[in-house]
Amino acid sequence: MAAKKSVLTVLTSVGLLAATACSASSTGDGAPPASGRLTTTTAPGGSEVDRVAWALPYGEPTTLDPARIGDYSPQTVEANLCDTLTRMNADFSLSPGLARKVTWTSDRALVLDLRPDVTFWDGSPMTPEDVIHSLERQRDPRTQALYGNYLTAVTSIEATGSHQVTLRTKGYDQTLPKALSTSFGAVNRKAYVEKAGPAYGTAKGGLMCTGPFRLGSWKSGGGITLERNDRYWDTRLKPKAKQVEFRFITNSNTLTSALLSGEVDGTYELPPAAATALGKTDNGTVHLGPSTQNVLLIPAHAASPAADRRLLDALSLVIDRDALIKNVFGGAATPLKSLVPPLTWRGDKAAAQFDAAYAALPDVPEPDAEKAKRLVAQARPVSRPLVAAIPAGDQRGLQALTFVQAAAKKIGVDIEIKQLQPTEMSSLFYDPSVRKGLDLILTFGYVTMPDPSSYVAESVTPRGIFNWTGYDNPEVTRLLDLARTSSDPAASARAYAEAQALFTPDTPAVFLATTHERMFMNKRISGAPASFAYMGMPWAAHLGGTDK
Structure with a gap:
């Protein structure tokens, strides 16, 4: 393998699902569009909105700790809170995230060049030590992490510069850079995690990440509210929604009623029966997107x-x-x-x-x-x-x-x-x-x-x-x-x-x-990705008002 091969140059050269990124929505009668009309995105959101209400049809998350989430509800929420070292895009391609560059300098060294301007929600700068701790804790049995296998080939993780981390490996591992785009690659503030201990990621312990939204409140059995992070490092993705409120609605009939009335603005994983009813309303649109x-x-x-x-x-x-x-x-x-x-x-x-x-x-x-x-x-x-x-x-x-x-x-x-x-x-x-x-x-x-x-x-x-x-x-x-x-x-x-x-x-x-991914969004907002990539990207940061 050639030395100093930039991984993201390869991964972003072709969007994973670009071939299906055509315009699409429901047909109006609840029937799905043809597969060739699947879409990865929706029209960009324009104006600021004070609040967006979003449903979690699979119920309340058990944790939001990036090292321990592995289900629809927690990933839907956490993707907007904790940025990852590489970033998933709506078309399933990858691009730079908290690491501005990811390079195999040899078959046994993966170098992460970190952005120098990233801060956590509390204003403290992201350091190589935070990155190292976030990765290392995933192979600590006390964490009960789900993704420790991604580190199988890694022999050491060390700071090799003021804004650089190097993963030494037993050999080349093409999974590693891709895994950094999932919650495995999320970066938490070391000092906060150590203080929170086992409660990290829970309603009691909270989180400390770098994403476009911060965890505002979590009422067990009630809902989770995210607040806009006005310090967000990625100025191109500054959220237009000031607040995103997640509601735990597992009953399909209740979910349908909430979406029809406008009490809830949208949801991913929309049940087919709900799609039939919502396909006949004019207060929003059912979108179908490509999925894995x-x-x-x-x-x-x-x-x-x-x-x-x-x-x-x-x-x-x-x-x-x-x-x-x-x-x-x-x-x-x-x-x-x-x-x-x-x-x-x-x-x-x-x-x-x-x-x-x-x-x-x-x-x-x-x-x-x-x-x-x-x-x-x-x-x-x-x-x-x-x-x-x-x-x-x-x-x-x-x-x-x-x-x-x-x-x-x-x-x-x-x-x-x-x-x-x-x-x-x-x-x-x-x-x-x-x-x-x-x-x-x-x-x-x-x-x-x-x-x-x-x-x-x-x-x-x-x-x-x-x-x-x-x-x-x-x-x-x-x-x-x-x-x-x-x-x-x-x-x-x-x-x-x-x-x-x-x-x-x-x-x-x-x-x-x-x-296929099935998503509903009220006509007053737009911008949500329609593809299944929402699970690994800060999708709510794309939301904005439509003035309708």
Whole structure:
């Protein structure tokens, strides 16, 4: 690999989803636009607004600590509070963030040249020590961080200048610069974190970051209010909204009413049923954007009969995905052939190779109940209903799981639906004890950065935090490690393609669909990104009034 290769020069050369960045909105009757009309952005917000009310349909966050968030609600809020070292854009490309330049000066040294003019909300300057502490605490067991695996190849993190930090590595790791655009790359003030201790990121402990908004108040069970950061370092992105109020509205009917009345200005992850009602109103617009979300049915643990690959194959064979997409997702989705949706790699230099490898995978199976019954007969006996979990109040999840339940009944498999409170549902992804008593989990997952290998590794390698059944294929692990460490994009794509061909048929999961992002915004405001990139960018800083 050539020395002194600027990573962001490569990553920003092509927007990951630029091909779909056309103008779009709802068709007016609740029906989604054609996939070619997906859009990444909305018209820029113009004037200042005093307050914007935004809904969190997945409920109240359990934490806003960047090292510990891994779900829709906390990431929707935190992305506006804690800036990252590299920044995700609406088209899923990357650009400089708190680091004005990120450079591999050799295969074992990633240099972060920090901006010299960044301050935290309290006015104190961001220093290399803050950056080092923010990264290092993620491999401290006491933090219970979710992203420590990103530091697997890192041997040391040290200040190499007054505004420079260098990560020494065992070798090249193409995931690192991309990971710096996620909450893993968020920078917290060291002194504040140390003082707050375990309470950091909670309603009691608060936060201290550098983002365009600061945490104003957090009333448990009530809402979270962000206040504009008038000291914000990025003058090009100074927020026009003085205040953003997040409300926890998990009931789809309540959410629809609040959006129709104007009590709430907008939401991401708009349920399909709400989209139908809101598509007929003139007080706002339903926007569809490109996404890296995946809908999966996953066994909760290895001891469950649902972990038997033959049973999973039987469920896959009896589910009519076209009907699922039409009836549950309102047509705003496409069938999924593997763990990662194709849009994840759209901006990669080797995108054509990734596309070809994905196209070569077996097609999504047509429904075949007779073949499915034969597989059930061969599988481990199921003497009781399988317990499948979804979040309480999530109408979309309930409809999808009810659809799966009806399909499973055709082949003699009974599924019992258990609705968990949002905080419990969020916890089960990281706490094995919460998954006890469950057999299946319907997940609406997502890829947060343009790197398929790191996402997949969390589900199919022994060290992965989402590998709940102990799946272990040494060749898959070797190939994913090669994809992560190769400095040649073509070689990396080739290694991933080989791994994908191996894990796709036998990893314990039923691939259902990749959904489009669905967002509603009141006509009095504009500027919100319409793509799923909102999860990793300061999206609320783009909001402004329309004078309507």
